Amino acid sequence: MNVISHVIKMPDLGEGIAEVELVAWHVKPGDMVAEDQILADVMTDKATVEIPSHVAGRVEALGGEVGQTMAVGSELIRIASTDGAAAPPERAKASALPAPPVAQLQVPSPPSAPLQSPLPLPVPTPKRAEAPASVRPPEPLPVPQRRPIASPALRERAWSLGVDLTHVPGTGPAGRIMQRDLDEFIARHGAPGRPASAPLAPAAAEPPPVRARVAVGGDVTEQIKFVGLRRKIAQRMQEAKRRIPHFSYVEELDVTELEALRERLNARHGAARGKLTLLPFLVRAMVVALHDFPDLNARFDDEAGVLTRHAAVHLGIATQTEAGLMVPVLRDAQAHDLWGNASEITRLAEAARSGRVVRDELSGSTITITSLGKLGGIVTTPVINMPEVAIVGVNRIIEKPVIRSGAVVPRLTMNLSSSFDHRVVDGMQAAAFVQRLRELLETPGLLFAE
Known part of the structure; x- marks a missing residue:
């Protein structure tokens, strides 16, 4: 043999x-x-x-x-x-x-x-x-x-x-x-050479998604080798901080009216359309605001010195997974209503966390939003998802006393912590963009008036 x-x-x-x-x-x-x-x-x-x-x-x-x-x-x-x-x-x-x-297709x-x-x-x-x-x-x-x-x-x-x-x-x-x-x-x-209902050869088992971590342990210390996604994240973060002159802008929002609207919509439509989180409203606000700030919905090729503006909003959704941070892309966010965007955000997040997200769903974003939910803290300084020029960070919602019309009243507040590429975005432009987001979110009826 x-x-x-x-x-x-x-x-x-x-x-x-x-x-x-x-x-x-x-x-x-x-x-x-x-x-x-x-x-x-x-x-x-x-x-x-x-x-x-x-x-x-x-x-x-x-x-x-x-x-x-x-x-x-x-x-x-x-x-x-x-x-x-x-x-x-x-x-x-x-x-x-x-x-x-094949005609008109790459082999x-x-x-x-x-x-x-x-x-x-x-x-x-x-x-x-x-x-x-x-x-x-x-x-x-x-x-x-x-x-x-x-x-x-x-x-x-x-x-x-x-x-x-x-x-x-x-x-x-x-x-x-x-x-x-x-x-x-x-x-x-059927299939070429095999008619319908003919016996089939046994199918190979579906291979499960695999994640790898290499660790060499000692009596006192442990060394963990960065491979795969963890190393890619480290490289991208280092490159983004090295090449992009970041600056951050933080603003406090009163989201009391927005939360009240969200609760009413969920009470009326949640059973049929699904529950809404805060994120679809933030997506809607970014879509409306970016109409007046096209330089922020863009990608910057710093080697060629070219800024490419995009009419469509392809929103990167920073998502934490067991393997590390991934950014699946909500495409054409401007073309969907609250529930459509909410459904797609949920699908993308589940695909990323289960290892089923495909390559096309991880590329092509034009601006990114990132949120740590209840762990969001008071202020963050998010790192720009290169080659984009802006990222909007969402902090946690807290209830606190606020003076309104001379009276102390409880209100729900939240900070937006956003970072910008100072080569492309000036401070005044960034501030105006965030203030527009604030206006839209504090008066949520404006989200649907345009």
């Missing part, structure tokens, strides 16, 4: 990515691995990607250590397999070939390169086998989806079956396509 040594290289993840960080190994030398088993997690600028094995065998050597930056095309792992365990020659050859061309990477949010995969067109008379004809295909979300193992399986995932409805979080969804699709519609 011959032993074949297979070298699995770091795949091309698309979008011009030249190198990635190795954040976790799921195997070690000497382990036996199955085909489609997840070998390692790597991190791009925006997301963690799982790398599967396209062969079964024994791990001979690992090509890098956790925390190491690896170039696309470099050796990731070496696996030895016997004749019986190796991938079939036809499949290995197919995996090495580029995808067939995607081969199925062995796991993409977090790829373009729809083209469908191979082998000659369809004649279906037996006892097999029912396939049903019409569902309406195509723009960006199917699926694991690398599922994508490879769909490719091998000739199934275009843009037609497969997903029932997982954020519309993620699960193995059961692919099975049901094939049972109902």
Whole structure:
């Protein structure tokens, strides 16, 4: 029995990515691995990607250590397999070939390169086998989806079956396509070379999201190596503070009327539309205020010296997760009502915390809002989400005595702590913007008067 040594290289993840960080190994030398088993997690600028094995065998050597930056095309792992365990020659050859061309679309990477949010995969067109008379004809295909979300193992399986995932409805979080969804699709519609209702090969298990932390403990001290998202956060924060001359502006707001409105809306519509938090009102206030301050809804390329204003408000929502701070993007906040924005904020936060957020949902924000909720303190100095030029920080609401018309009355107050890029935003401009937010939030009827 011959032993074949297979070298699995770091795949091309698309979008011009030249190198990635190795954040976790799921195997070690000497382990036996199955085909489609997840070998390692790597991190791009925006997301963690799982790398599967396209062969079964024994791990001979690992090509890098956790925390190491690896170039696309470099050796990731070496696996030895016997004749019986190796991938079939036809499949290995197919995996090495580029995808067939598709009109007006960039050709995607081969199925062995796991993409977090790829373009729809083209469908191979082998000659369809004649279906037996006892097999029912396939049903019409569902309406195509723009960006199917699926694991690398599922994508490879769909490719091998000739199934275009843009037609497969997903029932997982954020519309993620699960193995059961692919099975049901094939049972109902068939696949090239496989009629509807034909038996299916066993599906690979859905790999769970994995987070990695490397710690070397001693008797007295502990050393924790920054890898993955934690290291990306550290790099981005350092770069933002190094390159952007921050200044902060803090103002106190009386949110008594706003809280009263929120409670009335929840009492009347909460059961049918969902409960509103304070955040959708803040989003609405920013949308209205930014109409008069276009320089703040912008991204600044300091190398080119170009400020790009945006008509649409793509609002970054700073979200704390177990892995660290992430900023999913609420797109086109100006196009939705309070409940629409509230629903999308909840979906994005849940996707980020569960590890299901996709790369496209973590990029393209034009301004960011950050809140620590009840832990918000009195004043914060938020760091700008580069290359944006402004960030609005929300502090906690407190009840305190306030003098109104000569009488001491209890009022609900809250501070807004906002930071600005002084290269782009002058102090007067920042102050005027925050005062506009104050006016809108203290007189909430103005939020809907424009």
